[in-house]
Amino acid sequence: MEYILVSDVGSTTTKARLFRKINNEWRYFLSGEAPTTVEAPYENVCMGVQNAVREIEELTGLQILSESEGMITPHSEGHGVDFYCTTSSAGGGLQLLVAGVIKSMTAESAKRAALGAGAIVMDAIAVDDGRPDYKKIERIRNLRPDMILLAGGTDGGTIQLVMQVAELIAASAPKARLGADYALPLVYAGNKSAQPAIKKLVSDEFALSIVDNIRPILEMENTEPARMAIHELFMEHVMSHAPGYSQLMKWANIDILPTPAGEGIAMQLIAKVEKCNVLGVGLGGATTNVYSIFDGRFVRSVSANLGMSYSICNVLKEAGIKNIMRWIPFEADENQIINFMRNKMIRPTTIPQTLRLLLVEHAVARESLRLGLGHHKTIATRLKGAVTEHRMVGDMLNYSLLSTYIDMMKIKIIVGTGGLLSHAPNRAQSMLIMTDAWQPEGVTKVYQDSVFMMPHLGVLSLAYPDAAWNVFNKDCLVRVGTVIAPKGVAVQGEKVADIVIKTQDSTLFEKEVVFGDITVVPLPERTKATATITPVKHFDMDVGEGKTLETTIEGGVVGVMIDTRGRPISLPVDDKERRSTLMRWFNSMSAYPKDMTFVGSS
Amino acid sequence: MVKKEKGKSTEEAYAYTPGLKVKRAVVVRKTRRLPILGEALVKKGDEVDFDTIVARSNIPGEPNIVRIDDMLGVLSEDVPAYMVKKVGDKVEKDEIIAKSSSLFGFMKKNATSPLTGIIESISDSSGQVVIRAPPIPVELKAYVRGTIAEVLPREGVIIETNAAFIQGICGISGERHGKIKVAVGTPDDPLTAGEISSDDKGKILVGGSLVTTDGIEKALQVGAIGVVAGGIEGNCLSRFIGYEMGVAITGEEEVGLTLIITEGFGKMRMSGMTFNLLKEFNGHEAAINGATQIRAGVLRPEIIIPHKLFLSKSEEELSRGMVPGTPVRIIGDPYFGKIGTVSSLPAQLKKVETGSYVRVVDVKLEVGEIVTVPRANVEMIEE
Numbered sequence: 008m009e010y011i012l013v014s015d016v017g018s019t020t021t022k023a024r025l026f027r028k029i030n031n032e033w034r035y036f037l038s039g040e041a042p043t044t045v046e047a048p049y050e051n052v053c054m055g056v057q058n059a060v061r062e063i064e065e066l067t068g069l070q071i072l073s074e075s076e077g078m079i080t081p082h083s084e085g086h087g088v089d090f091y092c093t094t095s096s097a098g099g100g101l102q103l104l105v106a107g108v109i110k111s112m113t114a115e116s117a118k119r120a121a122l123g124a125g126a127i128v129m130d131a132i133a134v135d136d137g138r139p140d141y142k143k144i145e146r147i148r149n150l151r152p153d154m155i156l157l158a159g160g161t162d163g164g165t166i167q168l169v170m171q172v173a174e175l176i177a178a179s180a181p182k183a184r185l186g187a188d189y190a191l192p193l194v195y196a197g198n199k200s201a202q203p204a205i206k207k208l209v210s211d212e213f214a215l216s217i218v219d220n221i222r223p224i225l226e227m228e229n230t231e232p233a234r235m236a237i238h239e240l241f242m243e244h245v246m247s248h249a250p251g252y253s254q255l256m257k258w259a260n261i262d263i264l265p266t267p268a269g270e271g272i273a274m275q276l277i278a279k280v281e282k283c284n285v286l287g288v289g290l291g292g293a294t295t296n297v298y299s300i301f302d303g304r305f306v307r308s309v310s311a312n313l314g315m316s317y318s319i320c321n322v323l324k325e326a327g328i329k330n331i332m333r334w335i336p337f338e339a340d341e342n343q344i345i346n347f348m349r350n351k352m353i354r355p356t357t358i359p360q361t362l363r364l365l366l367v368e369h370a371v372a373r374e375s376l377r378l379g380l381g382h383h384k385t386i387a388t389r390l391k392g393a394v395t396e397h398r399m400v401g402d403m404l405n406y407s408l409l410s411t412y413i414d415m416m417k418i419k420i421i422v423g424t425g426g427l428l429s430h431a432p433n434r435a436q437s438m439l440i441m442t443d444a445w446q447p448e449g450v451t452k453v454y455q456d457s458v459f460m461m462p463h464l465g466v467l468s469l470a471y472p473d474a475a476w477n478v479f480n481k482d483c484l485v486r487v488g489t490v491i492a493p494k495g496v497a498v499q500g501e502k503v504a505d506i507v508i509k510t511q512d513s514t515l516f517e518k519e520v521v522f523g524d525i526t527v528v529p530l531p532e533r534t535k536a537t538a539t540i541t542p543v544k545h546f547d548m549d550v551g552e553g554k555t556l557e558t559t560i561e562g563g564v565v566g567v568m569i570d571t572r573g574r575p576i577s578l579p580v581d582d583k584e585r586r587s588t589l590m591r592w593f594n595s596m597s598a599y600p601k602d603m604t605f606v607g608s609s
Numbered sequence: 610m611v612k613k614e615k616g617k618s619t620e621e622a623y624a625y626t627p628g629l630k631v632k633r634a635v636v637v638r639k640t641r642r643l644p645i646l647g648e649a650l651v652k653k654g655d656e657v658d659f660d661t662i663v664a665r666s667n668i669p670g671e672p673n674i675v676r677i678d679d680m681l682g683v684l685s686e687d688v689p690a691y692m693v694k695k696v697g698d699k700v701e702k703d704e705i706i707a708k709s710s711s712l713f714g715f716m717k718k719n720a721t722s723p724l725t726g727i728i729e730s731i732s733d734s735s736g737q738v739v740i741r742a743p744p745i746p747v748e749l750k751a752y753v754r755g756t757i758a759e760v761l762p763r764e765g766v767i768i769e770t771n772a773a774f775i776q777g778i779c780g781i782s783g784e785r786h787g788k789i790k791v792a793v794g795t796p797d798d799p800l801t802a803g804e805i806s807s808d809d810k811g812k813i814l815v816g817g818s819l820v821t822t823d824g825i826e827k828a829l830q831v832g833a834i835g836v837v838a839g840g841i842e843g844n845c846l847s848r849f850i851g852y853e854m855g856v857a858i859t860g861e862e863e864v865g866l867t868l869i870i871t872e873g874f875g876k877m878r879m880s881g882m883t884f885n886l887l888k889e890f891n892g893h894e895a896a897i898n899g900a901t902q903i904r905a906g907v908l909r910p911e912i913i914i915p916h917k918l919f920l921s922k923s924e925e926e927l928s929r930g931m932v933p934g935t936p937v938r939i940i941g942d943p944y945f946g947k948i949g950t951v952s953s954l955p956a957q958l959k960k961v962e963t964g965s966y967v968r969v970v971d972v973k974l975e976v977g978e979i980v981t982v983p984r985a986n987v988e989m990i991e992e
Contacts, residue, residue: 140674167685170734171674178672178729178739204734312855317903321855342875345843349874350945353779353857355903357941358967358985364942365963432964600964 010036010088011474012063012071012078013463014056015266016043016095016255018293019316019356021055024460025063025088026467026478033474035482038458039063042356044251045097051251052097053077053258077258092259092470094462096266096291097249101125101241102184104152106132106176108159108168112390113197116221117158119306119386120196120230124237125268126154127294127311132175134168140175147179153245155181155191155213156233157205158221160198169197170204177209185248190214192240196221196233214244228390241265261470267296269465271307274298274422276468276479277454278305283419286445288376289461290425292316292355295379299387299413308383313375315368315427316355319348326374333578334370334443336589336603337363362603365432369440372427376444384411415574416448416494416549422484424456435527435565435598438487446574448494449549450538450558453487453565486532488563492570495546497522503571504542508560510534516567523588525595526569530562538567568596628937628989629776629871629909631882633889634921637772637913639753642765644668647747649760657751657768659786659896664749664765670742673724678736680720681709685736691720692738698728700740707738752784753896754915771921773890773914775883777837777869780899780910781850782862787834789914791815791891796884799876800838802827809833813867813897813912815887819876820868825849828866835867835897837887837912840877860900860908867899869910877946880938882990890914931989937972941986948990949974 011026011033021043027036039062044055060071060078070086073079079087103126107114110133118131129150132143155176159169176193183191193213195205202217209215216239218232242262246252256263270289278285278300289296295313299306312321323331328341335344347367351357359365388411423429423441431437438453447453460483468475493504501522508516508528515536516528530536540548541555548556560567572592579585593599647666657663677692678685694706700722707720722740729739755770790812792804800816802823813835814828820838822845828836847853850862871883895914902908931937935951949972958966959981967983974980 141671144672144674167735170732171737174730174732174735174737174739175674178674178741180669201734318856320853320857324853324855342842342844346873346875347942349843349846349854350940352854353873353901353903354940354988356985358965358983359941359963360961360983360986361942362962430965 008081008089010069010082011090011467011471012060012088013091013460013467014059014093015269015459015462016045016052016055016093016097017266018096018291019043021052021059021097022459022463023056023059023063024458024463025067026474033471033477035458035460035478037063037066039066043097045249051254052095052249053251053254056093056255056258077254080260090260090470092261092263092466093255094264094266094269094466095246095252095255101237101245101265102127102129102153103156103237104129104132104147104150104154104181105156106158106172107197108134108172110136112225113158113160113222115386116228116230116390117156117196117233119228120158120221120233121156121237122307122309122386123230123271123305124234124241125265125271125307126237127309129311132172134172143175144179147176147181151182151184152191153184154237154240155193156237157193157195158197158233160201160220160222161225162199162220162223164198164200166198166201166204169201170208173201173205173208177212180212183248185245189244189248192216192244194218194233194236194240196236199223214240216240226390238262238264238268261466264462264466264469266462267307267309269462270296270424271298271305272465272468273461273479275300275305276465276476277420277422277484280476281420284417285420285422286380286413286418287422288379288425288428288441290315290372290375290379290423290427292426293318295375297379297383299383299418301387301412301417306383306387308379308386310375310379310382313378313382315372315375315425316351318352319355319371320352322371322375322378323348325378330374331370333585334373334589335366336586336593337366338582338586339367362599366599368427369431369436372440373444376441380445384413387411387413415446415451416547418447418451420452420454421445421447422454422456424459424461426459429456429459433598434485434487435596438490438565438568439592439596439598442490442492442568442570443576446492446576447490448492448574449547450556450560451490451492452561453490453563455485455487457483457485486561486563488530488565488568489560490568490570491538491540491560492572492574493540493542493546493548494574495542495552496573497545499523502543503546503573504540504548506541506569507539508536508567509539510536516569520569520571522571522573524571525592526571527565527596528567528569530560530566532563534562535559536562536567565596629778630774631776631880631886631990632774632921633886634771634916634919635774636921637753637755637770637774638758639755639768639770639913640761640765641749641752641768642761643749644747646763648763649766651757651760651766653757653760655757656755657757658754659751659894661751662748663751663757663768666747667744668747670726670744672729673726673740673742675706675720675723675738675740676736677707677720677731677738681707681718683709683736686733688736688738689731689733692731694728696728696731699726700728701725706740750784752786752898753913754894770913770915771917773886773912773916775871775886775912777871777899777910777912778873779857779859779870780901781846781859781868782864782866782899783860784896784898785834785867786894786896787811787813789813789815789887789890789893789895791884791888793817796839796879796881800824800836805831805833807831813837813895815884816879817884818878821845822848825866825868833866835869837869837871837897839870839872839879840875841868841870842876843874846874857901857903860898860902862899867897869897869899869912872946873940880948880990887912890916931970931984931987936990937970937987938990939972939980939982939986940988941982944972944974944980944982947972947974947980949980952979954984
């Protein structure tokens, strides 16, 4: 084998990546990109794939596409590739309606299973979701999902409530998004005892698939069978009805995977290899996907309403203009910024040409990431209802939400992918965006997807894990640097810690650091150093307030970012002071040109 | 995005943003499809006007769920035994559909129907009864004046019309029709309350660079059915629709008139071609639709002005790529709104002010200056 081609058919752009075996190891070789052609007037995703691949052909001279048969496989004498696979999120990705009995229990478990399968959850219907039946029916009738996931009840328990939800769905007769000529797939993952009744009720109108209960007992969540069923039905029913996919499925050597599922596999790979807690993000044009692998548990959340182009105005709506403006380092009129965001929404594929607009987009990105993590924390919670004593259903309806287990001090790696982060003109910009938004605590490594190929490597790892990991490690994951952030609050200029950073050969940094600053210590990628951090009282490095942490840190293309802005980061109220503080931080990171004069208008 | 066709030396590239159509005469084909199967009321070759009903169907009524077990205080599995109506029976509002008695007949309970409808299901698993409301008749209008080109059996029709056709960039509210009135002198002039009078009832008002808040309010007050302008301030739009728009999926708003923005948000001079075309058809009857969907099937708002002044034999064509000489509009700062033609399409990536290396296009502006902009920041003008 010499060449592997992988594509991602995104909602806006189709991205083809060519990998090549060089000196007996697989490496990233070239990229080709073209607009996705899922929509009218083209309505055939293969055209976009062909255009992206054609770009690779022109750059390499390698003929990959045959005149009529799609990809030429295997490679021989200047023609073809040995393997082709793809991910897809075109046309809005995989859109699911989930339903359960109790909102905070079975409906939430169903939601987690759907998200873990790479889906967008359009709504979660539950007996106790606060809406009257007619509202739920109206909602189900208006949604046009790709699939429904129905859960509810523990095995052996009463079937009455889960049947209520099932009957509600059946009576609403929802239509499939991709045409009315096929039965809508429905995965039932609820109380085993209700399976015969479910079969009788829905098997005529829906493409029913019955799997093991997602919550066989309250103390256990079993999302894997539902997740696998979703994947199978995605290929069998959904993809085969999307424009051009039946042809694309023939071209691909393995099943097409939803883009977020590919991204999720890649994130899990990092946690597995590095053996630590990882928090990752795929910041896209339409959605913000957040992934966590915490104490071995993988959770994905998708904020389908937060993104950098199609959904940019939802960020404005949710965060508010003030929260966006606080990250903008120049004087700007609120209305101008709102108009810029609205123009980006209606022309989502435009890119910033001026520094001023780049800074506005970066301000929005911070808020999208902040909100995305907030949303993720509502999903990454301990199992609700998992108590040992007997509870009545009535108690469960009022059962209070348990808090998230995501603790930023315990997150050891944060990873960013998606167009804005991967294509930022300077890696320090994305490091700063992620740090400002997520505010890592203690010692945290920051990784980034070099040219947006994490979904590609995720799907490739299913067939060729070694090849995928090699490319992932050497060409995809950019080690941006390490953030050292003592947790605590002080006043500007007050001492926070004594920090010493040493390599085997020399002392790189030995200084008392003060509150409110950022200091960058250059330490190249794949280089290690020892850091001794002695915080003052009221500051913590995860070993107790005022206690010394001695640890090994890794370098990166930016280096070691000593962030003594405290947690949570706060910006001055005075506007002039705020802008000058931002500029000071930007300059400390060398993130943007130091002599920024903001040419152009907003 | 550079695409070289075999045997051709010309360079062609796609613009990421599809061009907006501004056409003086084109054959527009409108597919009018019922939401569910029904019947077409016209035949091939029939002439139809804007309001002609072309198809009809009945949408199944809303299902209503009645908890019989709760109402009678019985177990769900016993519900079928207490029903006095069976599946398929028609029931009137407040009619008894189930009853129980206990304590030797002293305690009687009745469950009544909350609506007139048909019993669709009786469940012994959940104790629920589903009563379906009567079907809702739906009539589909032609929307445009033209000829029935095709009847889609049980689904609807395709109407063909020779028309001037203009696409906007973003709109609000759905289909309407009325006479065009260009209310301003130049494409630079904003449409304010001052340009609108009570004579404008039922009209589609055309402004230049902007429609102001008082302009929209006055248009609503006099009963205009549409407003077309180059731009609108973001906060003005929010006031008009009553909420902050989060994603550009519109068309269902019930706001009294249809709004179409041709250029973008903020004060934006309407493109000369669009303005002049609307001026040429001042006083003509037009169909407008503000429905916009940027994601999952690009749908732009439209103005269709059926006419027979000069005929086009062609239907709408798929856009070709950009080549030197293609007219384009720049849609990103610092040249937002400027019109020009493609001068060249350099293959190499170029560094822009942000520091990014991107694919660019050199555009010769109307004033003769050549500027370099990212390819993603132009859209083709399709005349």
